[in-house]
Amino acid sequence: MTPVLSLQGVSKAFEPNVPVLRDVDLQVESGTVVCLLGPSGCGKTTLLRLIAGFEEPTEGELYIIKRLVSRPGMKVPPEQRHIGMVFQDYALFPHMTIAQNIQFGLFRWPSAWRRTRLAEMLSLVGLDGMEKRYPHELSGGQQQRVALARALAPNPQLLLLDEPFSNLDVNLRQQLRDEMHAILSKADITTVLVTHDQEEALSLADRLAVIDQGRIVQYAPPDEVLQQPRTRFVAKFLGLGHFLAGDVQPHCIVTELGNIPYHADLPLAHADRQVDVLVRPESVQLCGHHDGTPAQVVRSSFRGTRKLYTLSLPSGAQLCGLFPQEVALQAGDHIRVSWHPEHMVTFSGNHSQETQALDEVIVE
Numbered sequence: 318m319t320p321v322l323s324l325q326g327v328s329k330a331f332e333p334n335v336p337v338l339r340d341v342d343l344q345v346e347s348g349t350v351v352c353l354l355g356p357s358g359c360g361k362t363t364l365l366r367l368i369a370g371f372e373e374p375t376e377g378e379l380y381i382i383k384r385l386v387s388r389p390g391m392k393v394p395p396e397q398r399h400i401g402m403v404f405q406d407y408a409l410f411p412h413m414t415i416a417q418n419i420q421f422g423l424f425r426w427p428s429a430w431r432r433t434r435l436a437e438m439l440s441l442v443g444l445d446g447m448e449k450r451y452p453h454e455l456s457g458g459q460q461q462r463v464a465l466a467r468a469l470a471p472n473p474q475l476l477l478l479d480e481p482f483s484n485l486d487v488n489l490r491q492q493l494r495d496e497m498h499a500i501l502s503k504a505d506i507t508t509v510l511v512t513h514d515q516e517e518a519l520s521l522a523d524r525l526a527v528i529d530q531g532r533i534v535q536y537a538p539p540d541e542v543l544q545q546p547r548t549r550f551v552a553k554f555l556g557l558g559h560f561l562a563g564d565v566q567p568h569c570i571v572t573e574l575g576n577i578p579y580h581a582d583l584p585l586a587h588a589d590r591q592v593d594v595l596v597r598p599e600s601v602q603l604c605g606h607h608d609g610t611p612a613q614v615v616r617s618s619f620r621g622t623r624k625l626y627t628l629s630l631p632s633g634a635q636l637c638g639l640f641p642q643e644v645a646l647q648a649g650d651h652i653r654v655s656w657h658p659e660h661m662v663t664f665s666g667n668h669s670q671e672t673q674a675l676d677e678v679i680v681e
């Protein structure tokens with residue numbers, strides 16, 4: 318099936334020899350929600366602006382359903398791309414009612430169709446009965462739903478969302494993420510979304526495009542990105558992973574947190590037998606006085622209903638552990654921890670091979 322959006326070898330530089338995006342290939346299939354995820358400055362917004370038609374690539378081509386929409390020196394303007402956009406600040410027209418806002422892009426439609434479409438959109442976003450109000454009479458979350466309804470009303474081929482939750486307070490974000498997820502699935506709309514919030518990305522996206530310094534370093538469903546990160550960067554960026562040195566023995570990897578058995582041969586990339594193993598906070602557990610490895614609490618922070626502790630091991634290596642709130646440890650406390658990974662992810666201990674593909678071993 319033809320992808321709704323296809324980027325082929327797209328690069329962008331605003332100044333000569335300072336590439337912001339490098340050789341980006343991306344295919345977005347119909348009905349998929351793709352999240353562009355990466356640290357500040359990695360090029361997410363630039364990529365979204367290229368897809369929208371606000372920027373032109375320095376190299377490469379962009380297609381929206383087989384139609385070439387940009388290449389160097391050529392750019393179909395945003396309004397001719399059949400895309401809908403929701404901006405960070407929603408950009409609703411303050412002097413127009415909700416109905417007028419939602420119908421804004423339908424000016425060429427016969428009036429009966431416009432009325433029907435308005436009713437469909439109000440129902441889709443759960444704002445029936447609000448059509449006569451003005452934006453300032455709605456809450457932030459409701460305004461966001463109006464922006465979504467306005468973007469979806471003309472039946473775009475592609476929806477682009479730029480940090481859609483960044484203006485909302487933390488409590489509302491979770492609720493609105495769930496609502497947005499339901500609306501996007503119901504509308505069955507192909508969506509590209511930018512965020513630097515990992516939770517947002519993990520809960521909304523069918524596929525994540527993780528960007529590191531202008532390159533897409535992994536494009537896969539969230540579970541796969543978490544369980545099989547392709548680079549050290551991905552492993553560290555998502556899921557608060559830390560690395561521990563491991564010594565590869567015939568049937569286990571010896572680490573400071575104990576010997577971890579595996580049932581597959583480690584690939585030859587680890588010929589030196591020194592690896593770095595990824596330790597995720599969820600797989601670290603507290604244990605009794607005589608078990609596990611000693612660790613000292615460095616600091617803690619709240620993570621929803623649990624607490625995330627940064628821990629220091631005797632070697633000085635640090636890692637994180639996620640424990641229930643009632644555990645209540647203080648900085649400086651001495652504890653003992655063990656490690657029970659579901660998937661063991663290792664990278665070569667040779668740091669010059671940073672971007673080498675992962676070697677994943679399933680723990681017995």
Ligand SMILES: Nc1ncnc2c1ncn2[C@@H]1O[C@H](COP(=O)(O)OP(=O)(O)OP(=O)(O)O)[C@@H](O)[C@H]1O
Pocket residue numbers: 331332337355356357358359360361362363364513
């Ligand atoms: N119009 C421009 N002219 C020159 N440089 C630009 C322009 N737009 C973006 N850049 C540069 O491109 C790089 C990537 O910026 P971009 O806004 O795409 O990153 P981002 O991943 O969206 O970051 P954030 O999460 O902070 O919004 C930055 O170094 C930025 O300074």
